[in-house]
Amino acid sequence: MIKRFIRSAHLRKRLVLTVAVTLLLFASPAAAEPPSPLSPASPTAEGIANLYYLVLAIALVVFVVVEGLIILSTLRFRRKAPGGPEPTQVHGHTILELMWTAIPALILVVLFVLTFQALQESGDLPTNPLRVEVIGHQWWWEFRYPEQGVTTATQLVVPVGQPIIFSITSVDVIHSFWVPQLGGKIDANPGQINTYSFGVQEPGEYHGQCAEFCGIGHPYMPIRVTAVSEEEFAAWVQARLAGSLPPSEPLLARGREIVETGVCAACHTISGTVAQGQVGPDLTGFGLRPFIGGILENTPQNLARWLDDPQVVKPGAAMPDYGLSPEEIQALVAYLESLQ
């Protein structure tokens, strides 16, 4: 079952990482406001929202006028008694007809000009962008930061204020990358790369999800954009690259052992371990991720449920039920949740 995203606090000591990263990710509020295009948090989304309001104003005027005429004519000309003479037989009125052809046409020309201008502006790519590659999979989103050398999944950590250029593609079917508060959606087509850009103005958590039907796991392909300060972003990148050291605590060490020598390494990557699998999502820093499998809130209980049988949680997911023992699950949960 999907639960509310109320962040719970896990604070763990680390050897390498700055406290800033952990503070940032646990102090920020949950994605509590609706992911609405009308609550924009980027200049791109704000421009679209303003255009929407303009069209809405025209739409409301048109509706009130035309619907008003429908209601007025219904009330005013309803037949009071059956029978009665025929009313005046009017076949047309040239001036009126010309007017109600020309005026709507004019309104639409104005709308088109605004559309064309907005379309032109959207093509301008920013200078000094952060580059992110977005790769759609059935059923999770992979994010690569080529200039930083970082790969992650589902959660997209970005610095506030810097525009991002996304290069979007898919490895299987058509998906669509969409974070409503930050920008419009753009399809992820296999064999093609689409380019889109936006920059986040306010720190916070923003919800998005796949917006092109892609099969059985389509409802469970979220995107969680976590926008942080430049310093916090730099620290996050550093932590990703540094990777995790072998833990000394026995349960955690047991978990790491299972990851490195068991089935996990075949599909997943955890930076700093021998697990360098490319099939499934990168699990580096998993303890800080908002989701498990793109469906459950990241808590130890939920992680245990997932590891016990992913197919019950997310039917059709690529990860099979490996028949892990409760002992293995306990160790894995402890280890994965410890990853910062």
Place this chain on the structure above:
Amino acid sequence: MATEALSVPRPRWQTGLWAWITTTDHKRIGILYFTTALFFFIVGGLEATVMRLELAQPGRQFVSPDIYNQLFSMHGTTMIFLFIIPILVGGFGNYIVPLQIGARDMAFPRLNALSYWLFLASGLLMYGGLLFGGLAAAGWTGYAPLSTSVFSPEKGMDFWVVGMLVTGTSSTLGAINFLATILKLRAPGMTVHRMPLFVWAIMVTTAMVVLATPVLAAALTLLLFDRQLGTGFFDAAQSGNPVLWQHMFWFYSHPAVYIMILPAMGIISEVLPVFSKKPIFGYKAIAYSTAAIGFISFLVWVHHMFTVGLTPLLQAFFAFMTMAVAVPTGVKMFNWIATLWGGSLDLRPPLLFALGFLTMFLIGGISGVFNAVIPVDWQLHDTYWVVAHLHYVLFGGSVFGLFAGIYYWWPKMTGRMLDESLGKWHFWLTMIGFNLTFFPMHILGLLGMPRRIADYFAGLGWEEYNLLATAGALIMAFSTLVFLYNAFLSLRRGVPAPADPWEGNTLEWMTSSPPQAYNFEVIPTVSSARPVRDLRLAKQQKGGA
């Protein structure tokens, strides 16, 4: 040499199942289409009801995501190809057009029968997947690569493709029949400017069917080849292009939505004049706007693809054409309102549904304009906003228009009247249920809820509106029961209908209710667009003199 009048035996109705199976009479074929399409309407409605029950709350309660995906895929397919198009064109088109043009039957009666049986076969084929592990689950739009055998290996998908090919064949054959009939079999004196606007609508619609359907057939054939013969038309790995499917599919499917609305608009153009006791305002404007809509509809398909990543200039052209189609559409709206204005309005079910059509279609048309503004579409595409828009135009438009036609022509087709009070209940329950279901979906789209999801995340503000929509859906389901009850009562013991219960204008009201097998004793000669009104006035004059 004296000649004697030949005594030709008059054709009479035959009864029994075999007569219905072998009929080539356009009226019987119309009824076959009608009842079959109505059956599929109920099937599609049940599919929607299960979907709405599942979505009432976040979490999975009733159906798995796999079943849900089959439900929404078949709901769209069923409603479009097995309900709306067959009932409007095959049902009303078949029954009414020959009567309205003063003909004895369609130009090709046997081809007509073939069209019906292909339609029935196509429906059975599409649902054939039930016997083979599951139905198609790639949406009614069947986008590649999801619909290819790699990602949708189930046989149900192949049944769907073949079923669609068969229904397209049925439509195309029928369309040829209608065009030949309308162009060649009109009664003496019935120029194209005197033929009923419903006939105009069917003419433009069937011209569109002939031009567009083959492109869908081509797309489906390529998909079948990819699925069965290992070709790679839509496979990037084989130098194919998945986006090609979208172009070919929408090249047909955009005109298809106008194929669905134009006949319903034709019905509105018939009902409004009769129930306001005025001529249609701007007959030629409506006729030519219909043709303009038909033409422009072939030039807008990319507006379904604004998020695909196509060249901006290309997108701009299609945005322009999409806005352009609103002009002739608006002309028709204003002409319809002008028909009401100054009239003597008889607020019985046919007119009630026509008025409902005007309001609902207005909303649906307006919401579509938002989607033409490309950057706004980048937010609204593939969300519940689009689900709202499409249902306002297809249900609020086509289905309300259909019901207006049902209440209007039921007496003619069955020889019985429908109960007026039940009709009004049906209308109001439908209005309330429909708006409660679909208006909140505009808001859901604006809150970021994508479409085609079997389940949604809690805590995003989507719960309340989903619950409202489900409540509305249940009211809609109940309203359908009210209609079915009315229909049942009418057939059982409805008041016998006279030839012309509404003081109509067009030739079908000259025949008995229901018409004789041969329709008209003598093919009439017409001298205006309202020949039955002319006869009625002439009779009144004679009576008065």
